[in-house]
Amino acid sequence: MSASRCCFNGFEWDGQPDGEVVPFPTSSNQAYKTGTNPDVAILFVHDLVGWSFGNARLLADHFAKEIDATVFLPDFLNGEEIDKRVLELEPEEWASNGIDVWGMVERNSRQIRQPEIFASAKKLRSEYKKVGAIGFCWGGWAVFQLGAKGNNLVDCIITGHPSLLTKEDIDTVDVPVQLLAPEHDAAFTPELKNHFWQVMQARGDLVFDYHHFAGMQHGALVRGDPNKPGERRAMTRAKNAAVGFFAEWLHDV
Structure with missing residues (x-):
């Protein structure tokens, strides 16, 4: 999948994150850290809008407080920041406004960023119980x-409107998984949705949780407009679903 309008649909929320920026040795630069639980950590892998995007940090704050976890949101784009106007402009306007989306995608491919993301998870695994x-x-x-x-x-994973996902990724997952899926999504296609369902049901031994968001577009769960009733409700539902799933699998119940 190349970058497209769907990957940059969205709205930037108001609000002031209350975590802190800390060094994170395994990432290219730094990480946003929020929460203080010494036993439970969550690695938040941002979208192409990046780690400094206020919406992502505000969500991280919610997760830290409501799940009782320490949440890390590292910079996985090697210090690169995309112009936030990308949320408002059409794809044909990006280049003329100096926004190099295509180059950014190539510089931050799966192959390039996977080792760094794995190293970050290994670091947290060595320091936290869950x-x-x-x-x-x-x-x-x-x-x-x-x-x-x-x-x-x-110990568990959650994804919302994933992109660059392959059938092999779905076939090989082996921890409890929650999927938050808008109805309309050019990146997480009906074919991939059906494959996810078929594989999960065939496995039988793997816990999975699937949430369908009728009428919603790709990006709505992290970049939805809170002034739109449908999008506000979808964001709230997605956040609450994630909180419940993490609380179950990251805490002894």
Whole structure:
């Protein structure tokens, strides 16, 4: 999948994140850290809008407080920041406004960024008793890889409207998985949705949780407009679903 309008649909929320920026040795630069639980960590793999995007940090704050976890949102784009106007402009306007989306995608491919993301999960695994991972859009493929059979990097994963995901990623996942899926999504296609359902049901031994968001577009769960009733409800449902899933699999119940 190349970058497209669907990957940059969205709205930037108001609000002030209350975590802190800390050095994170395994990432290219730094990480946003929020929460103080010494035993439970969540690795948040951002989308192509990046780690500094306010929406992602505000979500991380919610997860830290409501799940009782320490959440890390590292920079996985090697310090590169995309112009936030990409949320408002059409694809044919990107280049004329100096926004190099295509180059950014190539510089941050799966092959280039996977080792760094794996190293981050390994670091958290060595320091915390339980580790979960969540990824939206570009981060979706990454959490499936972290949860793949034999990797032993995380205890559970969540993804919302994943992109760059393959059937093999779905076939090899081996930890409890939650999928948050808008109805309309050019990246997470009906074919991939059907494949996910078929594989999960055939497995039988793997816990999975699937949430369908009728009428919603790709990106709505992390970049939805809170002034639109349908999108506000979808974001709230997605956040609450993620909180419940992580609370179950990252805490002894």
